[in-house]
Amino acid sequence: MGTKKFLTGLGATATAVKMADVDVITSFPIRPYTGVMMILSQMVANGELDAEFIHADGEHAQLSISHGASAAGARTFTGSSGVGVTYAFETYSPISGGRCPVQMLIADRTLDPPGDFGSEHTDALGCRDQGWIMGWAETPQEVFDNTLIYYRVGEDPRVRLPQFNCHDGYFVSHIPGDVEIPEQSQVDEFLPPYRPVDPLDPQNPLGHGPQIFPDQGPALEAMRHNAMMAAMPVIEEAIDDFGRIFGRKYAPFVEEFMTDDAELVFFINGAHAHTARYAIKHLRERGIKVGLVKIRFIRPWPTDVLQESLSRFKAVGVVETNSSFGIARGGGILAPEVCGSLYDVPQRPLIASFMGGLGGEPITLKEFDFIAEKLKKIAESGKIEKPVYWLGFEE
Amino acid sequence: MATQKVEKTKVDRIRSLAKAPMDDYYVSGHRTCAGCGPAINYRMVAKAAGKDTIFVGPTGCMYVANTSYLCVPWAVPWIHAQITNAGGIGSGISAAYEARIRKGKYKGKFPNVIVMAGDGGSSDIGLQALSGAMYRNHDLLFISYDNEAYANTGIQVSPTTPYGARTTFTPPGPVVPEGKKLWPKDLAKLIVGGHPSVAYVATASIGYPIDLMNKVRKALNVEGAAFMHIHAPCPKGWGFPADKAIEIARLAVQTGMWTMWEYENDEYKINIQPKKLKPVSQYLEAQDRFSHLTAEHKAKIQNFVNHKLAMLGIKVPVEAVTA
Amino acid sequence: MKSYEVKIAKEKLLPEAGIVKAPSPNGEQESMITGCWRVLRPVIDHEKCTMCRSCWIFCPDQAIEVKGEEMAVKLKYCKGCGICANVCPVGAIERVPELDFEGGVVRLEKLF
Ligand SMILES: Cc1ncc(C[n+]2csc(CCOP(=O)(O)OP(=O)(O)O)c2C)c(N)n1
Ligand code: SF4
Ligand code: SF4
Ligand code: SF4
Ligand SMILES: [Mg+2]
Numbered sequence: 076m077g078t079k080k081f082l083t084g085l086g087a088t089a090t091a092v093k094m095a096d097v098d099v100i101t102s103f104p105i106r107p108y109t110g111v112m113m114i115l116s117q118m119v120a121n122g123e124l125d126a127e128f129i130h131a132d133g134e135h136a137q138l139s140i141s142h143g144a145s146a147a148g149a150r151t152f153t154g155s156s157g158v159g160v161t162y163a164f165e166t167y168s169p170i171s172g173g174r175c176p177v178q179m180l181i182a183d184r185t186l187d188p189p190g191d192f193g194s195e196h197t198d199a200l201g202c203r204d205q206g207w208i209m210g211w212a213e214t215p216q217e218v219f220d221n222t223l224i225y226y227r228v229g230e231d232p233r234v235r236l237p238q239f240n241c242h243d244g245y246f247v248s249h250i251p252g253d254v255e256i257p258e259q260s261q262v263d264e265f266l267p268p269y270r271p272v273d274p275l276d277p278q279n280p281l282g283h284g285p286q287i288f289p290d291q292g293p294a295l296e297a298m299r300h301n302a303m304m305a306a307m308p309v310i311e312e313a314i315d316d317f318g319r320i321f322g323r324k325y326a327p328f329v330e331e332f333m334t335d336d337a338e339l340v341f342f343i344n345g346a347h348a349h350t351a352r353y354a355i356k357h358l359r360e361r362g363i364k365v366g367l368v369k370i371r372f373i374r375p376w377p378t379d380v381l382q383e384s385l386s387r388f389k390a391v392g393v394v395e396t397n398s399s400f401g402i403a404r405g406g407g408i409l410a411p412e413v414c415g416s417l418y419d420v421p422q423r424p425l426i427a428s429f430m431g432g433l434g435g436e437p438i439t440l441k442e443f444d445f446i447a448e449k450l451k452k453i454a455e456s457g458k459i460e461k462p463v464y465w466l467g468f469e470e
Numbered sequence: 471m472a473t474q475k476v477e478k479t480k481v482d483r484i485r486s487l488a489k490a491p492m493d494d495y496y497v498s499g500h501r502t503c504a505g506c507g508p509a510i511n512y513r514m515v516a517k518a519a520g521k522d523t524i525f526v527g528p529t530g531c532m533y534v535a536n537t538s539y540l541c542v543p544w545a546v547p548w549i550h551a552q553i554t555n556a557g558g559i560g561s562g563i564s565a566a567y568e569a570r571i572r573k574g575k576y577k578g579k580f581p582n583v584i585v586m587a588g589d590g591g592s593s594d595i596g597l598q599a600l601s602g603a604m605y606r607n608h609d610l611l612f613i614s615y616d617n618e619a620y621a622n623t624g625i626q627v628s629p630t631t632p633y634g635a636r637t638t639f640t641p642p643g644p645v646v647p648e649g650k651k652l653w654p655k656d657l658a659k660l661i662v663g664g665h666p667s668v669a670y671v672a673t674a675s676i677g678y679p680i681d682l683m684n685k686v687r688k689a690l691n692v693e694g695a696a697f698m699h700i701h702a703p704c705p706k707g708w709g710f711p712a713d714k715a716i717e718i719a720r721l722a723v724q725t726g727m728w729t730m731w732e733y734e735n736d737e738y739k740i741n742i743q744p745k746k747l748k749p750v751s752q753y754l755e756a757q758d759r760f761s762h763l764t765a766e767h768k769a770k771i772q773n774f775v776n777h778k779l780a781m782l783g784i785k786v787p788v789e790a791v792t793a
Numbered sequence: 794m795k796s797y798e799v800k801i802a803k804e805k806l807l808p809e810a811g812i813v814k815a816p817s818p819n820g821e822q823e824s825m826i827t828g829c830w831r832v833l834r835p836v837i838d839h840e841k842c843t844m845c846r847s848c849w850i851f852c853p854d855q856a857i858e859v860k861g862e863e864m865a866v867k868l869k870y871c872k873g874c875g876i877c878a879n880v881c882p883v884g885a886i887e888r889v890p891e892l893d894f895e896g897g898v899v900r901l902e903k904l905f
Contacts, residue, residue, distance in 0.1 A: 098566065098575070099562065099566055125573055127565040127566075127568055129565055129606065130606065131558070131602065133598065135598075135599075136555065136558045136561075136598070136602050138558075139552070139555035139557075139561075140559070140562035142558070142559055142562060143526070143551075143558065143559035143560060143561060143563040143566070144562035144563065144569075145562070145566075146559075146562070146563065147566035148566055148575075149562075149565070149569055151562075151566075165552055166555065169550075172810065172811070173549075173810055173811075174809065174810035174812075268575070272809075273812045275563060276547060276576075276581075277524065277547060277578075278578055279547075280545060280548075280815035281547055281812050281814060281815055282537065282541070282549075282812065282813045282814075283547075283550060283810070283811075283812050284537075284811055284812075285538075285540050285550065285811065285813060286534055286538050286539070286540075288538070288539045288540070291539075291540055291807055293805075294807050295807055295811055298801065298806075298809060300797075304797050378797070492819075497818070497820050497855055498821040498822065498855045498856060498867060498869070499816070499824065499826065499870060500822060500825055501825055501827060502854075504853075504872035505853060505872075505874030506853050509853035510851060510853045513852075514850070521818065538825055539824050540807065540813055540824075541824040542822070543822040543825070544816075545816055545817055545818040545820060711875075712874040713874055713875030713876050713878060713879040714876075714879065715853075715876060716876060716879065
């Protein structure tokens, strides 16, 4: 039964990519994701992985080459960070519209300006509406597991969608943790070889992506939407199977921590959930009934699961490691989606955003204390006086 | 890219029109303008390449006018690319076949991968993707069909638009009497000049189909990347009657406005070179896009052409301009 | 879980990913019949024609076929551009207004 290794998020990703027997890898350097390509290129050089390792002429090219390769039936892997993610923006919709299950690692990085290496989710979240499956991992182990799970879900003939496999730069990409590496036979059982549905192949000539008549537009868009919706049960199935084969059980969409009797919760995607868990333990010692709701998939957005989960609490603090200048409520990208999900529910919690970790700053235990304190006040007063707090600036 | 070469089929030389393949893989039923030069080019390329081919079609006339209403006129696989990234999509298809055949995941022949990009999609916004594909030497043929403008968006200037041409972004006026003021980018030379792995680069013209089809076959037969720059007059954009695309294409060669060459084994070989060149004014005067030019402008273009020919080592006399 | 799936009426369903079947070699794309564009119809004088195939190779619309011992125009797709007439070395192709034909394009109630 497998081995245990001490790996960074990037090391974990590379190991999973190798075990997934990827055919085409497209690279371009940008910190912090670069390391995964250094490891993969060495694996190819050593003959441990038989893949075309391509030095793309930029991120736009990485994605374009992956698109062509995926349409021609290859399992493909690519990745980027920060401005690299946004440089490729044009390519994302054609890839999901062509229903090519390309996988892209995003190790988050702050967009310019400022010139900054830290993790901030705006790079990935800025691409959330492009028809890609998207979610965050909190630890190197979760990164490894997500890499396999995403391929399986994205390549499922009911889904056929590309995937943004995200994790925080540095906090996850560069800090090692224990990773259980399964046997190859377990991986093969979980993730069968990619069977492309309609590949570009002279033996069966097809046209990919012709122009349409305007009245054909709505149906094509609805079908891409349906593919994303179809991903939900497929994710549940995959998570079930994953637990059975590897012995690690995940909540498919939303993981809760210390919520049984909680009145207040932190709502988080990604690495800061790790700190939040410690913060919650300390806060609980002080009698504050706080818990954690960690969202594992941003796309498809698990509306129903969140309705059930969040309606049980008095106040929700959405921790936003992203920025969207001028968005509804004046905070980050996640809170409007959380609010939107709960709007139809009669019993709604009060919701405030906490802008934190911008520029790659860690969110400290003290800051979680601050969030808890504000949430407590909100719950007690029963109203939102301020929908957004910028951590570190406000009393 | 491949570490271990995957075997490819080779195709023979076409000796005459009578021996040209009968089969068409670019078929009737597309709404390119009547008399469209790039459509003629597509037909010849598809004929020469045959059935084991995959086309990549970036946005431009050869995408928009060919694939209306969720249907395609190609009897071989075809995929849309963005105007920016045809070289990337082509690279990916080629890489996928390398990997899949080598790993035993695909049973079949390595296909001809042909990118069919406009001048905009190859010399301008798609240049990086083209250069990347050539540099990495993927097994593919990149064709730039040159109608000397961003035609599909309504004939805007591109880097290959000739000096002095009127386009909808270079309208002549009192302050800018010549319309386009810049000299065109020489895309084929750019590929030759900076991409040492590319084994075959050629220019061709729809006016000379046997030459064109044989160059396509030669390009497909080489291992790795190949590039062709094909002159394809556009009646709508250039302002000439719909029946004249071939005439104009030949005039371009007869005046030296377009040169026909191959680059192989570190050498240029000039093909189809008239013994005597006609003055460029004959070519210019046959097209409305040059109708505003003065004798001075035309002389400038003649000088430019003379210089270009000299650089290629072509020494032929130009006939005197007859009034 | 509530379903957010869109019910798409059967007649509105399109091929998944907009991926469509290619026509067969030498076939035709019947969703885009272009013969109705034609104003002037190419008419081949078979007496003059030497079967050199120039018209065939230069037609942008694959609308000239080599049919046994004769060249033939595919009127369903010929756009009437006139290139064939222009390239014919012996002047065997004449361009005749559609109006001159009993079943000419302009006279058709329903175009193909
Ligand atoms: C990124 C992007 N910018 C602009 C366009 C608009 N556009 C569509 S077709 C076209 C012209 C393409 O010109 P060219 O590549 O020369 O092909 P042609 O239309 O001349 O055949 C342009 C600019 C686009 N589709 N994508
Ligand atoms: S505008 Fe020119 S290139 Fe475009 S379809 Fe018309 S003739 Fe062809
Ligand atoms: S008129 Fe044009 S479209 Fe018709 S057959 Fe002749 S060349 Fe082809
Ligand atoms: S070009 Fe003229 S001579 Fe040649 S095949 Fe056509 S009609 Fe006959
Ligand atoms: Mg053009």
